[in-house]
Amino acid sequence: MFKHLLKPARTGAVFLLSCLAASVACAADKTTYPDAAASDPKTMGWMVGAPPPPDRIVRFADGSYFKFPAMRWSVSNFRQLMPTTNVSRGLGAPVPLARALRSDIDQLTFVPLGSKQSMTWEQSLAANYTDGIVVLHRGQVVYERYFGVLDPQGQHGAMSVTKSVVGTMGAMLVxxxxxxxxxxxxxxxxxxxxxxxxxxxxxxxxxxxxxxxxxxxxxxxxxxxxxxxxxxxxxxxxxxxxxxxxxxxxxxxxxxLGEHGEAFAYKTVNTDVLGWVIARVTGRNVAQLLSERIWQRIGAEQDAYFTVDSIGTPFAGGGLNTGLRDLARFGEMIRNDGQYLGQQIVPKAVVDDIRAGGDKAAFAKGGYDLLKGGSYRNMWWVTHNQDGAFMARGVYGQRIYIDPKAEMVIVRYASNPVASNAANDPVTIPAFEALARQLIAHPQ
Amino acid sequence: MFKHLLKPARTGAVFLLSCLAASVACAADKTTYPDAAASDPKTMGWMVGAPPPPDRIVRFADGSYFKFPAMRWSVSNFRQLMPTTNVSRGLGAPVPLARALRSDIDQLTFVPLGSKQSMTWEQSLAANYTDGIVVLHRGQVVYERYFGVLDPQGQHGAMSVTKSVVGTMGAMLVxxxxxxxxxxxxxxxxxxxxxxxxxxxxxxxxxxxxxxxxxxxxxxxxxxxxxxxxxxxxxxxxxxxxxxxxxxxxxxxxxxLGEHGEAFAYKTVNTDVLGWVIARVTGRNVAQLLSERIWQRIGAEQDAYFTVDSIGTPFAGGGLNTGLRDLARFGEMIRNDGQYLGQQIVPKAVVDDIRAGGDKAAFAKGGYDLLKGGSYRNMWWVTHNQDGAFMARGVYGQRIYIDPKAEMVIVRYASNPVASNAANDPVTIPAFEALARQLIAHPQ
The missing domain is CATH 1.20.58.710 (Methane Monooxygenase Hydroxylase; Chain G, domain 1)
Known part of the structure; x- marks a missing residue:
């Protein structure tokens, strides 16, 4: 995440901390923010007009771009706010994702954690301030929706989903x-x-x-x-x-502080260090390596990019921005043991290692109440649920969710006002699990 | 051009002024700068390493990025230095340019203006600090070279070539x-x-x-x-x-200052005003309109981008950056009366109007000694030479050169230390004309 930006949103940050302490309560607490429709960045008209109205200008320098609801525009427009470096897809033809859209998803129902009232899948999209979501089943797009200022040609901040991408590259090199x-x-x-x-x-x-x-x-x-x-x-x-x-x-x-190896402690700097190690041993920064090793090989339809610091260092801990469908291609490649388009892009051993997960006892010390029994491996979150699902998670609800048993990959970009997955997990976890059950029961 | 960047390069700027006064002398004066090989940005190793050595870091804030020779790296990396906005190519498959490379170009000879000694085409590339050059003949790539840190996947600052692109859009709307x-x-x-x-x-x-x-x-x-x-x-x-x-x-x-309509006076702000008018009447800024009307329709293989100011306004006067081959596609579309890939992308009337040129008497008052008899129309430079050639020109030697009679389009990105086409025209003009003669005489 772009921490230098969060400072102005102190209210949200304080809220985040109470969320971390009592995760389930967060969903209810969200009533202090305008809902998805009221905060829709397209409706609000951020940065529209020549010039935009003064109260609809989003600036980097004054931190306004990270205040909700302007943040909902910013996450789809980071490159307009700060310097970036390209992750080239190469120059060839993209490989279109096969499509087999299903009409049985929006009306799926589930019960959010900590709630007694059921919710439909479609309702969950607004509840999570979804900007875009794609569901692949057996590699085919079965569901795809966009909201606000994101569309298939847009690029959205992956935030901490970046960590799983960089962790994958680190594990590849291992x-x-x-x-x-x-x-x-x-x-x-x-x-x-x-x-x-x-x-x-x-x-x-x-x-x-x-x-x-x-x-x-x-x-x-x-x-x-x-x-x-x-x-x-x-x-x-x-x-x-x-x-x-x-x-x-x-x-x-x-x-x-404390001993290494004792407890899972989610800290962005670990990924920045990994990025540094990667750059030192390969002579490529994480943006260059991502292009060469992955983005040019998955049939991506768009270049991706990283935000950079004042000397051009990509922000390995949270700076990746991508098109949503390309993130789906990445997720599908991982689901397929690192194989995609007939190539072994990531070694199968890496994906096996992620699926097997990390140290559960260490993870339990991290205090993630909604992810009990889980673990963290190669910068992926592993649920160890009945389907062996594992995921990449970003601070505003960005996610790659891979359910091996359901042969399902969900990628979601979002802009939840609460800077913690604890805010959306009570809706997200049962929604994604319900969809997995549906795809297993009715594979079509 | 990025004028806020030129200030530190005062020496070069003073030199530029003397160039404008006595254009032909400039080529000789270039000996005060390291030559193309000595200033090669790849050899110099700008921004390589984790971190790069202190004397190889290029920064925006201190203006170092616009000092020669660091500028040679910067022109291929503007997005790493400042915020930008995307010019989407869309999501479909690029349309490859047909290739029929010729081996008779490098050894072509010509005599630079003001010189008595002949030069080969290949020598001209270094003389002009060329970063990349593509020649199309009848729509086929007959020549393509890259130097320094530019490659086919890179994007280079078009600088004032931007004006001709924006002028074309303005003329389309007319x-x-x-x-x-x-x-x-x-x-x-x-x-x-x-x-x-x-x-x-x-x-x-x-x-x-x-x-x-x-x-x-x-x-x-x-x-x-x-x-x-x-x-x-x-x-x-x-x-x-x-x-x-x-x-x-x-x-x-x-x-x-003075009367409108009297004299050609090349001033960047005209293009910025045109960009504002375009944004006001279309509801699209020049980056968005360029994507919708042109970049998505020419089979581009890369997105392009514009640098932006603090409220997201694309720099219409000089902020476009593109892949070189995509600039060639744009030029070829213009050469073909606005038709490309079976579509009329720019109205034929616009191209006819550019070819016919502007007010020669007004142009003569502009003082461009090397372009005698020329004119300026819709932000294109029209030579009125025997082939009816016209061109887009950027401050460091960037160029789109369209020779209708030779059925030739040359696109060049360059990083000449002297911020004026007067510095490279003595070599460029006879080189391009010699190639036109060759293609006419030996079309193959």
């Missing part, structure tokens, strides 16, 4: 022998030796079991997330600024 | 009756009534015969170009800044 997961971070990036990362293994970084003094508590003005954010901002630093000036400089300053 | 070229700018954008543009006709804007107090003299710290530049910068304004804050706000402040 499977191929370019990286050794048992080696220490400092073995690859010696500059990090005196930081908290220096004596962490790559495995601990990939599974986020590092012990780091790094708080993403947005309500705390002294939380490390603000220093990380300031360092990574592409804007010029204030004259009296003495802190780190890039993502990499920030990572050098991260201090240890 | 041909279709959406705009009346005889109407005043203020008829479309009433806010401009009290500016110099208010009582100018659209025709005068399209042909740059407006009388404006607007100097692009980069050596003069009081030149209006700096105010334009400061207004359009996407960076936050200094606290004590009281001037215009966007491209549009700047246009409101432009004062008249």
């Amino acid at each position: 499977a191929e022998g370019t990286l050794d997961a048992n080696k220490k971070v400092a073995d690859y990036v010696p500059e990090l030796a005196s930081s908290a990362f220096g004596n962490a293994t790559l495995r601990q970084v990939l599974d986020m079991t590092t012990g780091l003094k790094y708080s993403e508590d947005y309500a705390d003005p002294n939380a490390e997330v603000w220093q990380h954010s300031a360092a990574g901002s592409p804007l010029p630093k204030p004259k009296d600024y003495t802190g780190p000036r890039t993502y990499m400089e920030y990572l050098l300053t991260v201090k240890p | 041909a279709e009756g959406t705009l009346d070229a005889n109407k005043k700018v203020a008829d479309y954008v009433p806010e401009l009534a009290s500016s110099a543009f208010g009582n100018a006709t659209l025709r005068q804007v399209l042909d740059m015969t407006t009388g404006l107090k607007y100097s692009e003299d980069y050596a003069d710290p009081n030149a209006e170009v700096w105010q334009h530049s400061a207004a359009g910068s996407p960076l936050p304004k200094p606290k004590d800044y009281t001037g215009p804050r966007t491209y549009m706000e700047y246009l409101l402040t432009v004062k008249p």
Whole structure:
């Protein structure tokens, strides 16, 4: 996520923290925000007109772009707000996704967690402030909807879904022998030796079991997330600024807290460190490597992009933006053991490793009440549910949800005012599971 | 061009002015700069490494990105330096350009203007600091070369070539009756009534015969170009800044100087005004309109993009960036009377109007010694040479050169240290004409 942007939305941030403490309550608490229709960014007319009306201008420098509801426009337009680097799809013809749209999905019903009243699938879209959603079943598009300012030609911020994409690349390099997961971070990036990362293994970084003094508590003005954010901002630093000036400089300053390998602790900086390791060993930053190794091989119909800091470092922890269908292609490739369009794009061993999951005991210490029994592996969230589903999760409800048993991939871009999946999980989890049951029962 | 960037390159800017006064001498004067090989941005290793070495970092905020030789990297990487907006090619399959490469081009010889020694075509590429060049003959690629950090998947700043693209769209709207070229700018954008543009006709804007107090003299710290530049910068304004804050706000402040319609005076702000008129009447900014009307219809293999100001206004006067082959597709479409891939994309009347050219007497007052007998129409430069060639020209040697008689389109991206076509015209003009002669004599 773009942390330097969240600061102005302090109200939402405070709310987020109470959500994390008591996840189920969050869905109900959302009544303090305008609903999806009232906050629809197209209806609101952000950045429309020459010039747009003053109260409909979204700016980067003043932080207005990250305040809800303007944020709903921003997440589909990050490149208009900050510098970015391209993830080329190559120059060939895209490979269209097969389509077999189903009419039995919108009326599916389920009961949100913590609720007694059932909801339809279609109602869930607005409840989750969905910007776009695509469902693949056996590789075919069975459902596709767009809202607000997102359309099939648009690109949306994947936010922390980025971590799973970067984690996949890290695991690829491990499977191929370019990286050794048992080696220490400092073995690859010696500059990090005196930081908290220096004596962490790559495995601990990939599974986020590092012990780091790094708080993403947005309500705390002294939380490390603000220093990380300031360092990574592409804007010029204030004259009296003495802190780190890039993502990499920030990572050098991260201090240890606790032991590595003990507990799952979800911290964005792990992915930034992985990005650095990847860049050092491959000579490619994560945007370049994603293009070469994946985006050019999945028949993508659009280039993707990463936001960058002031020296062009892609934000590995949250800077990826993609077309929704291309994210679906990526998810389908993962579902198919890394195979797609007749090529082995990601080694099967990587996908097997993700499916098998990480350390459940370590994960349990992370406090994700709605994901009990789950684990975290190679920067993917593994449910260990009856279908063996696993997923990538972004802060405003972005998701890649892969249900192997149902042969289903759901990709969703969203702009929920509450910056936590805890806000949408009570609706999302049972909705996605209900759809899986429907596809298994009625594969058509 | 990105004027807010040129300020640090004062030496080059002063040089430019002497070039304009005595155009032919410029080619010789270039010896004060490292040559193409010595300044090759790939060899120099700009922005390579994690992190790049301090002396190889290119930054936006400090203006370093526009100093030669770093500028040679920047022109292929503008989106990494500043916010941009997409020009979607759509989602379908690109239409490959037919290829029939010729081996007789590199050894073609010609005599540069003002020189007594002949030069080969291949030598001309380095002399002009070429980053990429594609030649189409009868629609087939007969020649294609890339240098430095540009490759077929890259996107390069078109700089003032942008003006011809935007001018084409303006002329399209005139041909279709959406705009009346005889109407005043203020008829479309009433806010401009009290500016110099208010009582100018659209025709005068399209042909740059407006009388404006607007100097692009980069050596003069009081030149209006700096105010334009400061207004359009996407960076936050200094606290004590009281001037215009966007491209549009700047246009409101432009004062008249002389009479409209008297003389050709090449001033970037005319294109920005045209962009504003286009946005007002179509409800689409120039990036959106370019996508809908042209980029989605020419079989483009890449999205293009525009740089934007702090409120998302595309820089109509110079902000377009494209893949080189896509620029070739655009040029070929124009050469074919606006027809391409079986569709009439630009009305034939528009291309006829460009070919016929503008007011030669007005043009002669513009002082372009190397383009004697030429004219300017719909933001295209018309040579009125024996082949009826016309062209789009960008500040560092970017060019679309259309030779109807030779059935030839040349598109070139370049990064000449001298910010004026006067520096490369002595080589470019005879080189392109020699190639035209060759293609006519030996069409193969």
